Amino acid sequence: MLRKLPGDYTRDIVSTAPDSLVFRPTVVNTPAIFTIAVIALRTIAGLMRMVWRHPVACLAVAVPAGLWVVYGWRVALVAVVATASALAGWRLAEPVSYSAWAGLRLRAWWRWMWIYRRHWQPVMAVSGLAKHIGGREYLPRLLKVTSTPMADLVTVKMLSGQSAAEWQDRADNLAHGFAAPECRVKLAKPGRVILVFPQRDVLATPIAAMPVSDAAQVGALPIGLCEDGSPYLLKLHGTHVLVAGATVAGKGSWLWSAIRGLLPATAAGLAEVWALDPKLMELSYGRELFRDRYAASPEACAELLELAVKVMQERAGRFAGNQRNHVPTVQDPFVLVVVDEVAFLTAYQTDRKLKERITSALATLTTQGRAVGVGVLAALQDPRKEVLNIRNLFPDKIALRLDEPSQVDLVLGDGARDRGALADQISSNPAVGAGVGYVRLEASPEPIRVRAAYVSDIDIRAMVAEFAGAGEDR
Numbered sequence: 001m002l003r004k005l006p007g008d009y010t011r012d013i014v015s016t017a018p019d020s021l022v023f024r025p026t027v028v029n030t031p032a033i034f035t036i037a038v039i040a041l042r043t044i045a046g047l048m049r050m051v052w053r054h055p056v057a058c059l060a061v062a063v064p065a066g067l068w069v070v071y072g073w074r075v076a077l078v079a080v081v082a083t084a085s086a087l088a089g090w091r092l093a094e095p096v097s098y099s100a101w102a103g104l105r106l107r108a109w110w111r112w113m114w115i116y117r118r119h120w121q122p123v124m125a126v127s128g129l130a131k132h133i134g135g136r137e138y139l140p141r142l143l144k145v146t147s148t149p150m151a152d153l154v155t156v157k158m159l160s161g162q163s164a165a166e167w168q169d170r171a172d173n174l175a176h177g178f179a180a181p182e183c184r185v186k187l188a189k190p191g192r193v194i195l196v197f198p199q200r201d202v203l204a205t206p207i208a209a210m211p212v213s214d215a216a217q218v219g220a221l222p223i224g225l226c227e228d229g230s231p232y233l234l235k236l237h238g239t240h241v242l243v244a245g246a247t248v249a250g251k252g253s254w255l256w257s258a259i260r261g262l263l264p265a266t267a268a269g270l271a272e273v274w275a276l277d278p279k280l281m282e283l284s285y286g287r288e289l290f291r292d293r294y295a296a297s298p299e300a301c302a303e304l305l306e307l308a309v310k311v312m313q314e315r316a317g318r319f320a321g322n323q324r325n326h327v328p329t330v331q332d333p334f335v336l337v338v339v340d341e342v343a344f345l346t347a348y349q350t351d352r353k354l355k356e357r358i359t360s361a362l363a364t365l366t367t368q369g370r371a372v373g374v375g376v377l378a379a380l381q382d383p384r385k386e387v388l389n390i391r392n393l394f395p396d397k398i399a400l401r402l403d404e405p406s407q408v409d410l411v412l413g414d415g416a417r418d419r420g421a422l423a424d425q426i427s428s429n430p431a432v433g434a435g436v437g438y439v440r441l442e443a444s445p446e447p448i449r450v451r452a453a454y455v456s457d458i459d460i461r462a463m464v465a466e467f468a469g470a471g472e473d474r
């Protein structure tokens with residue numbers, strides 16, 4: 001029923017300021033017909049929105065209801081049973097197409113209605129994301145719910161003036177409020193956030209090595225999976241990437257997945273991988289892939305890094321005034337310098353001269369290399385500043401399992417842990433946690449949780465068998 005109009009009460013209210021100014025609220029009586037029309041219009045708009053967003057679910061309700069009204073309940077029941085049997089048969093026979101066309105849509109609709117819509121107002125109010133101004137409650141708008149096999153993605157229009165950081169601070173409240181194990185907040189565009197509620201942790205089991213693509217690409221390389229089950233693509237061309245993680249955190253899987261992704265480009269002569277392997281462990285297994293661009297001893301590593309600097313400077317000289325960005329070609333391929341355990345070459349290096357040569361070459365590459373197509377991908381166990389003082393020259397950073405909470409911000413930058421990058425809580429059981437990490441890119445400061453695919457010794461052997469020597473004749 002319509003409530004009594006507020007004007008009936010407020011008409012008589014008078015407020016007096018200390019300097020005895022008297023305020024009388026202006027009262028406009030809204031005719032009931034306007035209020036009814038607004039409510040009706042809103043209901044119709046809401047129904048149209050629902051049909052537009054959830055056509056499958058709306059049909060599933062509307063068709064039986066229509067049949068019931070026109071032909072009686074028996075016909076409606078037969079139609080429901082027949083449709084349910086057909087859906088069950090479809091699900092059994094073709095689970096992938098069923099899930100893409102019907103299952104996930106029905107699930108999204110059900111969860112929108114039963115979980116998110118139903119609990120929206122109380123969760124917003126209790127978590128402090130709703131605002132009360134002048135006695136009115138302003139709620140952020142729940143725009144859309146989509147379901148993937150692993151997570152619900154809830155798109156929200158924030159209140160004007162709200163920031164994504166406020167939502168990130170309330171991630172815990174949101175997770176509990178909507179009965180999910182956790183909640184991540186991603187900025188979709190100004191004013192809109194996407195809340196990711198994982199339903200099951202797709203990253204809790206190892207991921208097999210990504211298939212080697214047919215296309216030679218140096219752009220976004222397939223590395224593993226994001227927690228919503230979508231493929232994770234890492235850009236290496238035009239940036240430098242630091243992967244930090246405690247021992248057995250799975251740094252090798254990041255290095256090898258990146259190398260694997262670049263193989264078609266190396267075969268086409270558009271990319272080269274230069275490997276520095278001071279621990280003589282990780283990269284030596286596939287050293288034929290790197291031809292003579294492989295170094296293990298500190299001296300050889302210093303020489304290889306200085307050679308990379310030379311290539312970089314020669315290109316910079318040629319490009320000056322002609323081109324501002326690097327486009328990989330057979331003459332000027334993208335050079336990725338992969339360094340396993342960079343601290344062996346910097347902090348733990350006892351030969352001071354060698355240490356200075358290496359640090360200076362790395363600093364030169366990371367400050368000037370990206371525009372001319374020379375990138376560095378480095379792995380590191382101990383992220384402290386004294387161990388790698390050029391940490392901040394890596395625009396993109398990945399934190400795998402770390403020993404202490406304070407190390408998360410050291411690797412990913414201030415505030416990353418508060419924004420949900422709980423790298424210190426990643427499981428130390430390699431089957432569950434190796435290769436899992438939080439990525440923070442220069443272009444998007446929100447950390448995202450990813451697991452790199454595991455490139456096994458068998459995969460590396462197969463890569464060597466197929467690609468060692470490929471592109472050599474160019």
Ligand SMILES: Nc1ncnc2c1ncn2[C@@H]1O[C@H](COP(=O)(O)OP(=O)(O)OP(=O)(O)O)[C@@H](O)[C@H]1O
Pocket residue numbers: 206207245246247248249250251252253381430431434435436451452453454455
């Ligand atoms: N992505 C992954 N998925 C599943 N298991 C993995 C993954 N990466 C590594 N592992 C497992 O974890 C073990 C340790 O991995 P890896 O050697 O890459 O770690 P690391 O961080 O390089 O360790 P260290 O610094 O001690 O060399 C591997 O032997 C493998 O069994």
